[in-house]
Every structure is written in structure tokens, then in C-alpha cells.
Amino acid sequence: MFGLNKKDSTLLLIVAGLVLLAPFLLNPFPEGSAMAQFNAGYPDLMQRFVIFGIFAIGFNILFGLTGYLSFGHAAFLGVGSYAAMWMFKLFGMNVLPALALSILMSGLFAVVIGYVSLRRSGIYFSILTLAFAMMSYALAYSVLAADMDGPDQQGLLQKGLTGGETGLQLTLDDPRILGQQTAGDGNLPVPSLFGLEMRSASELNVGDWVFTFSAGYYFSAIVMLLSFYLSIRIFRSPFGLVLRSIKSNQQRLSYTGMNPKPYMLAAFVISGMYAGLAGGLMAAMDPLAGPERMFWTASGEVVLMTILGGVGTLIGPVLGAGAIKYMENILSKINSDILHSWFAFLPDGLEDFVVTLIYPFIGKGWHLTLGIIFMLVVIFLPGGLVEGGQRIARAMRRKKQTASDDDTKAKQPAE
Amino acid sequence: MGILEVKDVNKNFGGLKALSNVNLSVAENSVHAIIGPNGAGKSTLLNCLVGKLIPDTGSVMFDGQSVLGRKPHEINQMGISRVFQTPEIFGDLTVFENVMIPCFAKRDGEFRLHAVEGMMNEAEIVEEAERMLIDVNMIDKRHAHSASLSRGDKRRLEMAMCLVQQPKLLLLDEPTAGMARADTNNTIDLLKEIRDKRDITMAIIEHDMHVVFSLAERITVLAQGTPLVEDVPENIKGHPKVQEAYLGEAA
Ligand SMILES: Nc1ncnc2c1ncn2[C@@H]1O[C@H](COP(=O)(O)OP(=O)(O)OP(=O)(O)O)[C@@H](O)[C@H]1O
Ligand SMILES: [Mg+2]
Numbered sequence: 001m002f003g004l005n006k007k008d009s010t011l012l013l014i015v016a017g018l019v020l021l022a023p024f025l026l027n028p029f030p031e032g033s034a035m036a037q038f039n040a041g042y043p044d045l046m047q048r049f050v051i052f053g054i055f056a057i058g059f060n061i062l063f064g065l066t067g068y069l070s071f072g073h074a075a076f077l078g079v080g081s082y083a084a085m086w087m088f089k090l091f092g093m094n095v096l097p098a099l100a101l102s103i104l105m106s107g108l109f110a111v112v113i114g115y116v117s118l119r120r121s122g123i124y125f126s127i128l129t130l131a132f133a134m135m136s137y138a139l140a141y142s143v144l145a146a147d148m149d150g151p152d153q154q155g156l157l158q159k160g161l162t163g164g165e166t167g168l169q170l171t172l173d174d175p176r177i178l179g180q181q182t183a184g185d186g187n188l189p190v191p192s193l194f195g196l197e198m199r200s201a202s203e204l205n206v207g208d209w210v211f212t213f214s215a216g217y218y219f220s221a222i223v224m225l226l227s228f229y230l231s232i233r234i235f236r237s238p239f240g241l242v243l244r245s246i247k248s249n250q251q252r253l254s255y256t257g258m259n260p261k262p263y264m265l266a267a268f269v270i271s272g273m274y275a276g277l278a279g280g281l282m283a284a285m286d287p288l289a290g291p292e293r294m295f296w297t298a299s300g301e302v303v304l305m306t307i308l309g310g311v312g313t314l315i316g317p318v319l320g321a322g323a324i325k326y327m328e329n330i331l332s333k334i335n336s337d338i339l340h341s342w343f344a345f346l347p348d349g350l351e352d353f354v355v356t357l358i359y360p361f362i363g364k365g366w367h368l369t370l371g372i373i374f375m376l377v378v379i380f381l382p383g384g385l386v387e388g389g390q391r392i393a394r395a396m397r398r399k400k401q402t403a404s405d406d407d408t409k410a411k412q413p414a415e
Numbered sequence: 416m417g418i419l420e421v422k423d424v425n426k427n428f429g430g431l432k433a434l435s436n437v438n439l440s441v442a443e444n445s446v447h448a449i450i451g452p453n454g455a456g457k458s459t460l461l462n463c464l465v466g467k468l469i470p471d472t473g474s475v476m477f478d479g480q481s482v483l484g485r486k487p488h489e490i491n492q493m494g495i496s497r498v499f500q501t502p503e504i505f506g507d508l509t510v511f512e513n514v515m516i517p518c519f520a521k522r523d524g525e526f527r528l529h530a531v532e533g534m535m536n537e538a539e540i541v542e543e544a545e546r547m548l549i550d551v552n553m554i555d556k557r558h559a560h561s562a563s564l565s566r567g568d569k570r571r572l573e574m575a576m577c578l579v580q581q582p583k584l585l586l587l588d589e590p591t592a593g594m595a596r597a598d599t600n601n602t603i604d605l606l607k608e609i610r611d612k613r614d615i616t617m618a619i620i621e622h623d624m625h626v627v628f629s630l631a632e633r634i635t636v637l638a639q640g641t642p643l644v645e646d647v648p649e650n651i652k653g654h655p656k657v658q659e660a661y662l663g664e665a666a
Contacts, residue, residue: 003533230531238519238537239530241508245516248507255465255503256576257491257520266528 008232011314015228019221022046023211030208034342037334040326043201043214048325050217050224051281056305056317057224057231058274062267063303064312065240067247068118071126071299072133075113076106076272078140078294080279082161085168085289089156092179093189095198095219095284099277106276107269109136114268118261121250133299140291141165167290191284193219198284216285223281224318227274232314234270243267275302304370308377310384319385324370331366416479418443418616419464419584424473426459426640433459434470434640441584441633446610446617448631448648450624452661456640457620458500461586465497466490477584488525494583496576498590500620502569504576506562510553513561513572514544517580547579551605567594571602578609587619591626603629628652636660 004012018025027041040046055077063069080102087098117128145164148157156175162168170188172181183189191198193215201214234240242263245253250260283289292298301324309320339355339362346354361369381387417440426434433456441447449457462468464475466487475482482490496517505513518540523529534541548554551571556564561572570590577585590606591599603626609615610630621627627634628648635645638660644651651657 003535005535233531233533236534237530237532238515238523238534238540239528241512241515241534242519245505245508245512248505249503251487252503252505253516254487255491255497255499256517257488257525257580258516259486259488259525262526266530270530 002229004232004236008236008314012225012229012232015315015318016225019050019225022049022221023213023217027209027211031210032208037338038330040330041211043212043217045325045329046217047214047220047285048329049322050220051278051285052302052305052321052325053318054224054227054281055275055278055302056309056321057227058271058278059302060306060311060317061231061234061274062271063306064317065235065243065247066264066267068121068264068268069126069303070117070129070268070271071296071303072113072129072131073271073275073302074294074296074298075133075136076110076275077279077282077298078136078289078291079106079109080276081283081289081293082140082168083276084280084283085170085287088170088176088191088283088287089174090177092176093191094179095191095193098191098284099223099280102276102280102283103273106279107273110269110272111265114265114272118264118268130296130299133294134296137291137294137296140294162291163289165291167288170287191287220281220285223277227277228318235314239263239266304374308374308384310386313384313386316384316386323385327366327370331362331369332364334362417441418478419618420474420476421460421464422474422476424460424463424470424475426456426463426468426470432640434463437473437637437640437642439635439642441616441618443616444614445632446619446630448627448634449618449620449637450622450627450634451637455637457637458588460637461497461588461618461620464490464586465495491520491580492525495586496580496582496584497586498570498573498577498588500588500592502566502573504561504569504573508561509557510559510561510564510572511544511548511557514547514575514579515540517576518543521580543579547575550578551575552601567598570594571598574602574605581613581615583614583616585615585617587617587621589620589622591621591623599623599626602626606630
């Protein structure tokens with residue numbers, strides 16, 4: 001199917017199914033029940049799942065295939081967001097041209113940053129990318145946020161290219177030459193796809209359950225599926241093979257007549273464009289872009305996502321992104337009151353004790369939980385969550401095998 | 416004029432003269448062996464030919480062009496492939512994938528962005544790689560993870576990776592070291608067959624004299640970075656200088 005072999009097509013179909021049904025699958029608990037805490041099927045979070053999925057898929061093309069660990073990929077995320085915002089401000093609220101510019105600009109940035117950083121490998125490469133990302137952050141935070149249209153003017157560049165600390169926002173004065181400056185109701189217009197507003201959503205009530213279908217989520221989800229499909233094609237292409245050979249033995253590749261440099265640069269740029277696309281989508285879902293998107297913690301996060309899910313696997317990065325965003329948004333919302341209500345059935349002293357034990361791992365402490373899970377995965381499942389899944393599948397198959405062996409053994413005497 | 420002309424090459428490592436005034440001419444379509452005791456500078460000489468090292472002085476011409484100052488991949492694209500002394504293969508890839516890479520390198524040159532084409536559409540490359548694996552008797556191991564191969568198999572794989580490029584000059588650095596006797600003989604037969612079948616020049620470094628005398632048309636003896644003698648195999652066997660070089664090492 002679509003030039004994929006059977007196994008890859010199946011994977012793509014499964015992922016497509018899960019993504020399209022996500023509003024149901026992620027909302028298993030009825031509204032108002034104690035477990036509704038754990039529902040993740042609201043548009044905001046689902047959008048984050050797929051957008052960070054795109055970011056991680058792209059990162060994996062570089063890190064998973066070539067083994068070059070970029071520690072500055074958030075720079076491209078930020079560039080993508082700013083590019084999309086400028087498209088919204090100058091031309092109009094259609095998301096497609098905005099995403100196109102996001103991809104283009106982050107690609108250009110990646111050419112420059114990649115060209116310089118790829119002169120070194122290993123830890124020095126990582127440090128160079130980190131340095132570039134922090135420079136981009138500093139530029140966005142202060143230098144590019146200076147008043148650029150003259151002190152006595154109140155124009156577009158009043159707060160520079162990036163808007164500095166408060167971020168780049170839409171205003172009613174933005175020209176938007178191809179769209180409307182203000183929405184019909186006099187408010188700011190919102191990002192849309194040929195009139196379909198990204199924030200529009202419809203709800204479905206089934207008994208106590210509420211399922212929300214948001215245009216923004218489904219748009220991002222389709223973009224994610226396309227990105228995922230493209231990454232499978234890249235993984236299976238001759239280009240992907242060459243990238244894997246770079247990870248394995250770069251010297252041998254040179255002595256075999258291929259120049260590793262342009263291959264590396266191409267991988268870097270492609271993965272930068274994925275990050276830019278993710279950044280653009282963020283701005284399309286919520287038209288605001290701030291410098292913190294380029295901060296080093298954001299670069300580190302995508303590394304964690306990829307490793308947690310499974311470096312170099314097709315689906316791993318998406319799983320990793322989902323797992324981390326789930327913890328960030330769900331665990332962090334649990335507070336001590338909720339804990340107390342859960343353990344209210346215990347005798348008072350014991351209840352307090354249990355709550356005290358769990359408390360450090362929830363709310364702001366979710367990082368602690370993430371850290372522990374990450375350590376456990378790296379130590380016991382070096383192949384990430386994907387390896388965990390494979391082990392479970394293998395164990396089940398073996399069990400089935402032995403079960404059927406037992407069956408045949410049991411039958412034999414009768415024959 | 417040979418296809419490979421090495422003139423007055425010197426290479427020092429700190430105070431160590433690894434190569435001093437090496438001259439070597441390899442005739443086109445011949446098999447030229449380079450022998451000598453450990454540390455004689457044989458591998459260093461090959462390193463100077465493929466762009467791994469740059470000689471301090473001297474010139475290296477291949478096919479009428481200088482190789483000095485060129486990058487390893489450019490030198491390979493000129494038609495020189497090398498089998499290393501310690502096998503250099505893509506350990507994370509399968510045997511089959513290992514052989515496909517040089518096929519792509521030969522067809523597409525040093526870079527081509529074929530990022531979405533599927534492998535299924537590369538029928539020619541697949542066929543070429545398969546044929547090569549049949550030739551080196553490794554087709555049944557095509558799906559094996561190449562890092563898990565025995566040392567002898569790794570070497571055979573590396574040889575397949577070089578041969579499939581149909582290089583003009585094949586450099587072999589101890590191609591049979593670590594191989595079982597039977598595999599060594601297979602390798603000799605394979606190299607003979609290739610030599611008879613198509614135009615190819617080989618420079619082969621080898622400690623195993625059985626291999627050397629089965630294949631070589633000319634032999635250069637290197638000791639302490641200097642060529643002692645160069646002659647046809649018959650004259651090398653009993654040459655006093657050669658005996659001295661080897662015995663000197665033993666003593
Ligand atoms: N990169 C290097 N740096 C420093 N010294 C080196 C380097 N490469 C080789 N040498 C030294 O140069 C000398 C020649 O080494 P070389 O590997 O060329 O010998 P060889 O003839 O291939 O020996 P062998 O039969 O053991 O492979 C040795 O003394 C070696 O230690
Ligand atoms: Mg050697």
C-alpha cells in the first residue's frame with residue numbers, strides 16, 4: 001500500500017486508526033467520575049500529542065538513523081512558530097501558507113546550523129547545536145525583540161521580530177493583506193483552513209461520557225499521519241540505508257565512495273523541517289509564539305521522547321511523545337486534595353502516610369516520576385517502550401506456542 | 416607507466432620513519448604483492464593511497480591523476496577500493512545491506528537524495544548485490560546481522576563490498592588473515608576468477624606465502640619502510656635479502 005511493504009502498511013493503518021479514534025480512546029472514564037482525572041481526550045492535549053509526535057518523528061530521522069544527537073532542535077520549533085505567526089500577521093489566517101513558511105524557514109535555519117555543526121561529530125556536534133539553539137533563544141528573547149520601526153512609530157515591528165518575553169501575538173492592526181484584519185465580531189481572527197476554524201469543536205454526549213471532536217486536532221492528526229508516512233518512506237529508502245550506514249561506520253562509507261557530509265546535512269535539514277512544521281502547527285492551534293519554545297529544556301525534551309519510545313524505531317518517538325505529554329498534563333494536575341479523596345477509605349493515619357509517600361511524584365513533582373521511568377526504561381529496556389511491547393508480544397506468542405504444544409501432547413495418547 | 420605510480424614517498428610518525436623513499440609501480444591488470452615483516456610499513460603505504468594518510472613528501476599517481484589531497488570518497492570514485500587489515504564493515508546492517516551500499520555508491524556517485532524511493536524499485540541493485548553474495552558464497556547469510564559474522568566471513572563480506580564496485584584497482588590488506596584453510600583457498604579461487612574475468616589490478620599485502628605465490632605476478636618486499644627488492648615470484652623465494660629481512664625479524 002502506498003509503496004510500503006505489508007508490515008509497514010499495517011503499522012500505518014493501526015496508527016491511523018488510533019489517531020482518528022483518539023477522542024474516544026483517550027476518554028475512557030465517564031465525566032464526573034473519580035477517574036475522569038485521567039482522561040486525556042480533550043483537544044488541547046490531543047493536539048499536543050500529535051504535534052510533539054511530529055517533532056519526535058523528525059528528530060528520530062536524525063538521531064535514530066545517523067546517531068548524531070542534536071541538542072538544539074527546539075530552535076527549529078521556535079523558528080517554525082515565529083514564521084507561522086508572521087504569515088498570520090502579514091497575509092491571513094489560513095494555516096496552509098503559514099505551515100509552508102514554517103517548513104521553509106526552519107529548513108533554511110537548519111542548512112546554516114547543520115553546515116557548521118556537522119563539521120564535528122559526537123559530543124562536539126551536540127554542544128554546537130546546543131550553542132546555536134541558545135543563541136537563537138537569546139536573539140528571540142532580546143536582540144530581535146528591540147523596537148525596529150523607530151521610536152516614535154507604532155508599527156508592525158514595534159516589538160521587533162519576536163515580541164521578546166511576552167511573545168509574538170496577533171493584533172487588530174496587523175495588515176493581513178489577503179484575509180480580513182478583524183473577524184466579523186470585531187475580535188481577532190483565528191487560524192483556519194479555508195474557513196474551518198482550528199478552534200471549532202463539536203461534542204458528542206453518550207450517557208455520562210463526553211467526546212470532543214476538534215477541527216484543530218483532526219487537522220494536526222492528518223498532518224502527523226502524513227509526516228509519519230513520509231518518515232517510513234525515508235527509513236526504507238536507499239537514503240535511509242546510507243544514513244544507517246553512517247551510524248554504523250562512517251569511515252567505511254567514505255572508503256566506499258559516498259560523501260557522508262551531504263547525507264548528514266540532508267538528514268539534519270529534513271529533521272529541522274519536521275521540527276519547524278511542529279512549531280508552525282503549535283502557532284496554528286494557539287496563535288502565540290514565545291522564545292521559551294527554543295529553550296534548551298525543549299530540546300532536551302524531544303531527546304527524552306525519542307529515547308523513551310525507542311530510538312531508531314518507526315513508532316517509538318510518537319509513543320515517547322505521548323507518554324511524556326500525558327504525564328506532564330495529567331500527573332501534574334493531581335494535587336494532595338485529590339490524593340486524600342482517593343485514599344479516604346484508609347484509616348486517617350495511614351491515609352496521611354500514603355499521601356505523603358505519593359505526593360512527591362505528582363503535581364510539580366511529575367518530573368521526578370518522569371525521571372524514574374526514564375531511568376528504568378534506559379536500564380531495563382534500552383530499546384524503549386517499543387522494545388517493551390516487542391517483549392510482551394514475544395512472551396505471549398511463546399505462551400500460545402506452549403499452550404498449543406500442550407494441546408497436541410494431550411491429544412496424542414488418544415490417537 | 417603502471418596504473419599506480421608511487422614516487423619517493425616518505426612518511427614519518429614522530430621520529431619513526433614508517434616509509435622512506437618508497438617507489439612502486441603496479442602494472443595495469445596485474446596482481447602485485449607487497450610482503451614484509453610486521454611493522455614494515457605495508458598498511459601505512461596503502462593508507463597513503465586511499466587518502467587515510469597524506470605522505471610527507473613524494474607523489475602518488477593513479478590512472479594518470481594524483482590522489483594526494485583528495486578525500487577518501489573521491490579516491491574511491493576514481494576506481495580504488497580497499498579491504499582493510501581489520502574488517503571495516505557496517506556492523507549494524509545485514510550482510511545484504513552491506514553489499515547494497517557500494518552498489519549505490521557506484522551507480523549514484525558520492526551523493527544522491529533518493530529519500531522516498533522504495534527498495535523494491537531498485538531491482539538492478541538488488542540483483543547485483545545478490546549475484547555478488549552468490550559469488551562469495553554468502554547468499555545464505557544475507558539476512559544475518561553482519562557484526563555477528565566470524566572474522567573470516569567479515570573479511571569475505573568486505574571483499575564482496577569492494578568487488579561489487581568493479582574497481583580498477585583493488586587493494587587487499589591481508590585478505591585471508593583469520594580465515595580457515597578452506598576459505599582461504601576459496602578466496603584465492605575467487606580472486607583468480609575475478610582477475611581472469613575482467614580488467615582489474617590488485618595490490619595485495621599478505622603474510623600467507625601460499626596466497627602470495629598462488630596469485631602474485633610481481634612481488635615487492637618491504638622492510639623498515641624501504642623496498643628491498645622487487646621481482647617475479649620465482650626470484651623472490653630464495654632471495655638472500657628477503658631471508659635476511661624475515662630472519663632479522665625473527666631474531
Ligand atoms: N597512525 C599511526 N601513528 C603512529 N604510528 C603508526 C601509525 N600507523 C602505523 N604506525 C607505525 O608505523 C609502522 C608501520 O606500520 P604498518 O601498520 O604500516 O606496518 P605493517 O607492515 O602493515 O605491519 P603488519 O604486518 O603488522 O600489519 C609501525 O611501527 C607502526 O607502529
Ligand atoms: Mg598492516
